Amino acid sequence: MAGVTDLISYPVKGCAGTSTSDALLTPAGLAHDRSFMVTSEEGVYRTQRRHPRLALIQPAISNDGTRLTLDLAGADTAALFGAVRLDVITSAPRRDVDLFGAGFQGIDQGDEVAAWLSEVLGVPSRLVRVPPEHDRIADGLTPGPSGYADSSAVHLLSRASLALLDQRMAERGAPPLPMNRFRPNIVIDASPGDGPDGDGDWAAVPHAEDRARRITIGGSELGYAKLATRCAVTLVDQRAGARQGPEPLRTLAAYRRATSGGVVFGTKFSVTRPGKLSVGDDVVVEEWGDAEL
Structure with a gap:
């Protein structure tokens, strides 16, 4: 299993996010996102x-x-x-x-x-x-309603995936980046449980979320839509409101390039069952699939 460590809503597309300990998950994502x-x-x-x-x-x-x-x-x-x-x-x-x-x-x-x-x-x-x-219905393996988001309603990312990216950037002499560079809605981290290979703590494995096809969190459910294709927004320092150089796209391009040619990091989901989410909720993968990378 895994646990929710942060919930972030972005009421205005492109503007700063707001972290909350509890959030309503609507058919189109976190309330007002x-x-x-x-x-x-x-x-x-x-x-x-x-x-x-x-x-x-x-x-x-x-x-x-x-x-x-x-x-x-x-x-x-x-x-x-x-x-x-x-x-x-x-x-x-x-x-x-x-x-x-x-x-x-x-x-x-x-x-x-x-x-x-x-x-x-x-x-x-x-x-x-x-x-x-x-x-609007966003495309993907599981299509679903979406507001003004780039694509699907929910963007989920694990701390393990960011830790691996920070490690790879450090090998290039680049400093680590905060999670807000990637503007996720749901951030998860490892907690005791069984992973896709039965070895526990699946969220401790970088990019394990890429293989999750159906997830339950509290009383809600998410269906996998697609991998999150990254763009120049990841180059923007969210505190300074200015671009800060080639990272993380330069490093991601070396190990996270999709067959379509885009650079991917994180996973997009559609809401298949609305409900209430809270920091600390268990994140349970009900169905696994093969990574598309």
Whole structure:
């Protein structure tokens, strides 16, 4: 078995995450995860790939999803821009938005937050919310609903996988990286139990999560969708809001290159049974498969 060591939600796509000890797992992932997105005035999604300062924006959303606050990390920047607070708009006319070239709908959240984002990012920007009728289904071995996430609803990563990456980077003279470089939703670590080969502590084996096909956590269940393909967002220091060089992609490319050509690290899952998650919950693999790498 394994245990949950961290739960992180990202209410605004591309912005900072919020760790919590308990979370509701909905059909589209952790409650409110990627339910908002920053776009250009034309509706094209913004991401840390081109706007790394998004990482400095710290969202806070009420449990019922009706109030959203955006603030900035760091005393200097926070004092310069202040925070913006808004009542979430759910009934305005929809507008077209673009996410990786796919067309969806969004509910614009008004001029005040748009002006704040435009000033922080240095480019004209808007904030939109996923509409209630949003019916996006992400692909993968187990398709499932997803908000404005890159693909599937849940990204799971083990501490053992990160430890191996840090070890390989150290061999190249590079410093270790924090877990937030990879922006997972569920972080797991080893606890006593039986692994896929009957040798216990499966989560202590780097990338064992790649082989998990059906997972139960508490009363919820996840179905394997795909490996997580990594991009330039992993190059962004999440505390500084700036790119910091070639790692970890340089090291990952040496041992985690998929047959499709992409670099993979971590695993994406769809929600097959919603429920409540808590730090400390057992993570039980009900079905194993072969790694796709």
